[in-house]
Amino acid sequence: MINATKDPGLANKISTVSDGKVKKHIKLAEITYRRNTESDFTEKIEELDRNFNYSSNSDYYWGEPELSLLYGTPLYEQASSSQKLALNHLYWATQYNQTAATEANAVLYNQVTAGVFRAFSDYEALCQELDLETAQERHHIHAFHMMGYKTKKALLGSTFNTSIQGKSYKKNDLRRGVTRRQIFTFNMLGSPLSGFQETALRFVTNKVILRKQAHCYSQYLRELEEKGESIPAQTTGLLGQLAPRPFLQFFTVNCGTSPFLACLFYVTRFMANMLIKNYEYRYSQYYRELEKQGEFIPAPLAVSHYHLLDEAFHTTTSQLIARELYKDFPKPTAYEKFLANLTIYRAQVVVLSGLSGGIPAIFRQDDTFMLSFYRLLQSPVFNMSDREALQWLQKCMCQEHDGFHLTFKYHQRLLSDLRRLFEPIHYLWSGNRQMSVMASGGSIDKAIQNNIKAFEQFSQTIT
Ligand SMILES: [Fe+2]
Numbered sequence: 001m002i003n004a005t006k007d008p009g010l011a012n013k014i015s016t017v018s019d020g021k022v023k024k025h026i027k028l029a030e031i032t033y034r035r036n037t038e039s040d041f042t043e044k045i046e047e048l049d050r051n052f053n054y055s056s057n058s059d060y061y062w063g064e065p066e067l068s069l070l071y072g073t074p075l076y077e078q079a080s081s082s083q084k085l086a087l088n089h090l091y092w093a094t095q096y097n098q099t100a101a102t103e104a105n106a107v108l109y110n111q112v113t114a115g116v117f118r119a120f121s122d123y124e125a126l127c128q129e130l131d132l133e134t135a136q137e138r139h140h141i142h143a144f145h146m147m148g149y150k151t152k153k154a155l156l157g158s159t160f161n162t163s164i165q166g167k168s169y170k171k172n173d174l175r176r177g178v179t180r181r182q183i184f185t186f187n188m189l190g191s192p193l194s195g196f197q198e199t200a201l202r203f204v205t206n207k208v209i210l211r212k213q214a215h216c217y218s219q220y221l222r223e224l225e226e227k228g229e230s231i232p233a234q235t236t237g238l239l240g241q242l243a244p245r246p247f248l249q250f251f252t253v254n255c256g257t258s259p260f261l262a263c264l265f266y267v268t269r270f271m272a273n274m275l276i277k278n279y280e281y282r283y284s285q286y287y288r289e290l291e292k293q294g295e296f297i298p299a300p301l302a303v304s305h306y307h308l309l310d311e312a313f314h315t316t317t318s319q320l321i322a323r324e325l326y327k328d329f330p331k332p333t334a335y336e337k338f339l340a341n342l343t344i345y346r347a348q349v350v351v352l353s354g355l356s357g358g359i360p361a362i363f364r365q366d367d368t369f370m371l372s373f374y375r376l377l378q379s380p381v382f383n384m385s386d387r388e389a390l391q392w393l394q395k396c397m398c399q400e401h402d403g404f405h406l407t408f409k410y411h412q413r414l415l416s417d418l419r420r421l422f423e424p425i426h427y428l429w430s431g432n433r434q435m436s437v438m439a440s441g442g443s444i445d446k447a448i449q450n451n452i453k454a455f456e457q458f459s460q461t462i463t
């Protein structure tokens with residue numbers, strides 16, 4: 001049985017698994033923490049970040065050619081070698097821009113949930129590991145942002161400079177609520193709750209919905225509350241896109257109150273870990289090939305490789321909490337199970353329900369990227385006129401080509417990995433365990449039909 005430091009009476013009735021299993025979970029967390037502390041991958045990333053200079057890396061591929069924007073499209077076939085290099089570099093910047101946003105979710109929710117686990121005396125090593133992971137994510141995020149920024153600035157030139165100053169694109173773009181700043185980003189906007197609503201939300205969650213677990217209320221959230229700060233929530237990254245901000249604030253309070261829902265966060269973190277690993281593993285393989293042949297290793301490729309190694313610890317932690325640790329706590333109520341399943345269902349809908357024809361290994365529909373592709377075609381990389389850009393956009397998005405098949409291949413691998421990993425999580429609905437929304441999004445025909453509709457709408461907005 002585990003010991004609750006704040007409610008000793010809870011210790012005898014809390015766990016649904018044997019003492020042996022609980023001890024095993026604690027031991028695993030201790031081993032992960034020790035190994036992670038002994039590693040130096042984050043330090044290597046920091047150094048690569050500090051010394052990064054785009055021009056010293058610009059003549060080399062940063063990953064296999066298939067890890068390039070627009071790979072497999074008719075435009076890629078005709079692109080010059082310098083354009084192909086640019087697409088390879090911009091793919092790295094795009095993927096890691098999204099990775100940085102998702103890791104910012106981890107920075108927040110690692111702290112929120114560690115504040116819950118700390119209410120139990122046995123999980124100190126786990127909490128220390130979460131603190132270490134949070135610190136590592138901050139360095140990862142910095143490297144991804146800085147290296148991505150320098151890359152985009154070098155390749156997209158004044159187009160990108162304007163965006164950094166926050167100027168808008170065209171009237172049409174403003175109508176769509178999109179600015180240049182958002183090239184190849186994945187956002188959802190929402191309005192914050194008022195102070196009164198926040199107080200009500202904390203009250204309803206702690207006193208009504210999860211009242212039996214209010215003693216586990218996250219120390220981290222309690223401290224924010226004492227400072228008069230609002231309930232934190234993010235509107236980017238995998239979690240940040242699942243719902244408008246007020247719902248995410250509600251989610252934060254739930255994860256910061258119920259040990260079961262604190263564990264649920266690690267199911268979403270596990271999905272994010274696997275989503276990143278799905279392409280990052282390819283970078284790491286390429287790194288090893290170059291290393292074996294004694295060839296020059298571009299800094300972004302080295303960052304990907306060391307990130308994969310750092311993330312191996314994080315994935316172990318996610319897996320432990322998502323698949324095992326939740327059993328150490330009381331069985332979830334119907335409400336907790338519902339919220340957990342709804343979250344996983346939304347995660348499938350938002351980030352895994354399509355196939356991109358222009359960004360390999362991205363499982364979303366291309367409608368949200370139309371403007372980004374259009375801008376890319378008009379940027380110094382391709383220098384196309386409005387008309388040319390629209391024509392090529394149509395060719396690349398609305399007809400079958402190898403790019404769709406490549407993303408489909410990555411899709412199938414991730415789908416079978418997630419199904420295998422979610423199989424033992426018994427509280428999941430079968431549609432979540434089987435990833436049925438993701439499975440039904442794995443259709444090239446559907447992706448093209450969606451793109452045809454999205455392109456029609458886009459071309460009317462832009463002309
Ligand atoms: Fe990371």
Ligand SMILES: [Fe+2]
Binds near residue numbers: 103106133
């Ligand atoms: Fe991580």
